[in-house]
Amino acid sequence: MSDFSYFGRTVKYLVICSLAFCMFxxxxxxxxxxAQRGKQLFxxxxxxxxxxxxxxxxxxxxxxxxxxxxxxxxIYNWVHNSSAVIASGDKYAVNLFNQWNHVQMPPFPQLTxxxxxxxxxxxxxxxxxxxxxxxxxxxxxxQGATAAAPASNNxxxxxxxxxxxxxxxxxxxxxxxxxxxxANEKEGIETREPVPFYRNKTYIALVSVVLFxxxxxxxxxxxxxxxxxxxxxxxxxxxxxxxxxxxxxxxxCLYCHAGAEKSKHAMIPSQNICMNCHMAIxxxxxxxxxxxxxxxxxxxxxxxxxYYYAGWDPKQRKYVNAGHPIQWVKIHNxxxxxxxxxEQHVAVGKIQxxxxxxxxxxxxxxxxxxxxxxxxxVNCHRxxxxxxxxxxxxxxxxxxxxEELKQGKIDSVTEAMLGGTDCQRCHY
Amino acid sequence: xxKQKLVIGLSAGMLSLALFACQAGRNNPGRIYAPDMYYSRxxxxxxxxLVYPDSMSSRPPVPGTVPRGHTVNAxxxxxxxxxxxxxxxxxxxxxxxxxxxxxxxxxxxxxxxFNIYCAICHGEQLDGQGPLYKSGKFPVQPANxxxxxxxxxxxxxxxxxxxxxxxxxxxxxxQLSERQRWEVIAYIxxxxxxxxxxxxxxxxxxKK
Numbered sequence: 169m170s171d172f173s174y175f176g177r178t179v180k181y182l183v184i185c186s187l188a189f190c191m192f193x194x195x196x197x198x199x200x201x202x203a204q205r206g207k208q209l210f211x212x213x214x215x216x217x218x219x220x221x222x223x224x225x226x227x228x229x230x231x232x233x234x235x236x237x238x239x240x241x242x243i244y245n246w247v248h249n250s251s252a253v254i255a256s257g258d259k260y261a262v263n264l265f266n267q268w269n270h271v272q273m274p275p276f277p278q279l280t281x282x283x284x285x286x287x288x289x290x291x292x293x294x295x296x297x298x299x300x301x302x303x304x305x306x307x308x309x310x311q312g313a314t315a316a317a318p319a320s321n322n323x324x325x326x327x328x329x330x331x332x333x334x335x336x337x338x339x340x341x342x343x344x345x346x347x348x349x350x351a352n353e354k355e356g357i358e359t360r361e362p363v364p365f366y367r368n369k370t371y372i373a374l375v376s377v378v379l380f381x382x383x384x385x386x387x388x389x390x391x392x393x394x395x396x397x398x399x400x401x402x403x404x405x406x407x408x409x410x411x412x413x414x415x416x417x418x419x420x421c422l423y424c425h426a427g428a429e430k431s432k433h434a435m436i437p438s439q440n441i442c443m444n445c446h447m448a449i450x451x452x453x454x455x456x457x458x459x460x461x462x463x464x465x466x467x468x469x470x471x472x473x474x475y476y477y478a479g480w481d482p483k484q485r486k487y488v489n490a491g492h493p494i495q496w497v498k499i500h501n502x503x504x505x506x507x508x509x510x511e512q513h514v515a516v517g518k519i520q521x522x523x524x525x526x527x528x529x530x531x532x533x534x535x536x537x538x539x540x541x542x543x544x545x546v547n548c549h550r551x552x553x554x555x556x557x558x559x560x561x562x563x564x565x566x567x568x569x570x571e572e573l574k575q576g577k578i579d580s581v582t583e584a585m586l587g588g589t590d591c592q593r594c595h596y
Numbered sequence: 597x598x599k600q601k602l603v604i605g606l607s608a609g610m611l612s613l614a615l616f617a618c619q620a621g622r623n624n625p626g627r628i629y630a631p632d633m634y635y636s637r638x639x640x641x642x643x644x645x646l647v648y649p650d651s652m653s654s655r656p657p658v659p660g661t662v663p664r665g666h667t668v669n670a671x672x673x674x675x676x677x678x679x680x681x682x683x684x685x686x687x688x689x690x691x692x693x694x695x696x697x698x699x700x701x702x703x704x705x706x707x708x709x710f711n712i713y714c715a716i717c718h719g720e721q722l723d724g725q726g727p728l729y730k731s732g733k734f735p736v737q738p739a740n741x742x743x744x745x746x747x748x749x750x751x752x753x754x755x756x757x758x759x760x761x762x763x764x765x766x767x768x769x770x771q772l773s774e775r776q777r778w779e780v781i782a783y784i785x786x787x788x789x790x791x792x793x794x795x796x797x798x799x800x801x802x803k804k
Contacts, residue, residue, distance in 0.1 A: 211737060217763060219735035225763040271763075372600055379608070394627050395634065401622035418727050420712040426771040433641055444766035445728065448735050460622060493652065498642075501625075503633045535622070 206290030209283055213276055220294040223485070224448055226273060227264075230295030233288055236260060240285070247284055249275045269486055393539075395503070401460060401535035402497040406477075407470045412454050415529035421521045429515040432508065436496055439478040446474055450482050460533055499536050500525075507594050516561050517554070517583075549588035553580040680760040691752030695775070698782050706783025709776050713768060722787055736764055747788050754781045 210220075217225035236242045237260050246253050246261065250273040253261045265272075279287075345362075352359050365371050413419050422428055424442075427435030452467025459465060475482055479491030502508050513519045522528060526537025538544055556562055557573060566586065572578045587593055628634045639645050645653040678684040678691070695702060711720055717738040719725040724740035739746055758777050761767040772780065 212743075215737035216739060217736055222735040224736040372604075376604065379604075395629055397625045399622070400625050402625070403623055417716075417731070417733070419716055422712050423716065423771070426713075430773075436642060438770055440766055440770060444761075444768075445734070447766060448764045449728075449733055453733065490650075496642075501634060503628075503630070504636050504638075505633055 202286040203290040203293040206286035206288070206293075209279070210287050210290050213279065214287065217273070220291045221298055225271065226268065229291045230298075233292070240281075240288070243288070244281050244284055246273075247276050247279055249277065251275070269484070396539045396541055397499070397501065397536050398539040399535050400499055401533055402499065403459075404497055404533070405494050406473045407457065407459070407465045407467075407533075409457055409467075409532045410528050410534055411530055411532050412452075412457070412467075416454055421528075428510045428521070431511055434510045439474070439491065439494065442474055443478055443480060446471060447480070447485070450475075457532055499534060500540060502540065505595055507596065516559070517552075519552075523548075545594070546589055549583040552583050554583055554586060556581040678756060685753070685756055685762075688752045688756035689750030691750075691755060693751050693755075693778050693782060693785075695778050695782060698786075702779055703783050703786050705776075706779035706781075706786075709772065709780050710783050713771055714780065717765075722784065738765070741784055741788060742791055747791060751781050751785055754784065 210218075214229075218227070218229050220228065220230045222228050233240070233243065236246075237258070238245075242253075242258075242260075250261070254265050349359055413424075414421060424437040425434040426437075426441075427433050450468075450471055452471060454467065457465040457467055472482075474480075474494075477492050477494045479487050479489040481488040513524075514521075524538050526535075528534065528537075554562075556566075556569065566581070569578065569581050569585065573581070582588070636643075639653045641654055643653050644651050648655070678688055710718075710722075715726055716728050717724075717726040717734060718741065719729075719738075722741040724738045726734075726738060728734040729738055741747075755777060756762075757765065758768050758772065758780070760769075768777065
């Protein structure tokens, strides 16, 4: 009997649950019934200025439906002719207009009330989904932050192993010597009193030679490297990650460094170029960033720094003061006695940025990849084959090489053949 | 014994000198032979310059002047001289593309420039589906040049928008010279001409 009642209860419970589930899914379905149509209409008419969740040219639209004074009827009027609503002196409308820097929303008389309802359904759907998604994975976010700690350096490990092995070797040597002595004593061979190592001439000679060589090596290297800054990786005023911009977001190098094919300088982009995107993109949503020391970096805070420098107020969405220059730290520094032009290398030579600057699209903090020494320049000039035959720049000069190429005497022209190793090519 | 001390002392001295010369820390650029040659005493493009009130060495062009070589053709074209204002935007459509001839090379250069400077938002297909929008980072849909309102947008209006920016798009005047801007617009118009030739209407192009 008890078994049966248990079974009955379970069935009842199941039925209620599935009914509730059906009702819930039906109602959800009903609310978003025309969201698909609304999505299409939104993409065609609204998406150029509005985002459901974020402020853009116009305000974020999610939740506005409950905020406006006259409900949907107000929205119909606004969408059909917003300037008429403002002109009518509607308080909310005038406020909105002032708050958004007097940017006029164009009229959409072709949208029917049904169309607008569908669009609003779509906005509600997007907003509700985002809310649910934000509520759910609170635990997941934390995990991500701790998991991606930077890889540690192996040098310390190697050092310890070397030290341990050296100690073991020393102990073995000592043991060997003691055993030898004991064996000698047993056989009655006289052993000389051992000379302490600091008075042992062989030791002293050996150590001096090794010290001398090491000192010479380091001293020469240090002297050669004076004025070279390879691996220089300074902290910049804003944690600008080339990995995020050029790597993940696939922004072309020339987008920001537009001068690289037009002038000597590659051009540190002016702040208006940053603001081309960051007027709209005001938070960072990519992978967690770390300084080379392994400290976590808050990307959104770094974007706020840009707003400070640019004099941009993200709340009012306009420039409110003259701003300040960002004092980026120069990394690649050629002395004044060297002439270098990006234009020659990028526009004419068609050299990829990475040839000299390394895997820049993987760098969070930029470091100097090449040593920028003269030997490095000259070696490249000697070995690099110039795009010669089909390059308009060379079409009317160096006719001798054109001839020889045609005759097959040479198969390619290197930069050195064009005078790329002459002193006065870079020093004048 | 004195000789021995001398040798050891000398070696240790050299070693410590070498260690001293070593660079330490990623923020240290290291030592240089001639600082006044490495760190220019003349004003560099980005250096502080106290001669000017805003202390910047890079100066904007004097208003009303035309930098040499920066117009399309000095004899045929005065620079685009509409100011940034709503009324100027309204009449910008009357400005015509001043490039004397538009060749295949012009269009190819326009396409190359478009793919560098515009495609990140507007997409290489000019459909408003650039990587920044598709990844969800850019909140609003960039203009889809296949839509009817852009098919009929005059090139002068496009030039105004590229020069001064429009809505969430910023000015590209600092990245693209006037000639380059007209090349990009010539390329956009050449792609749109194919749409118009197909007799495309809004419903067939608006498909996702």
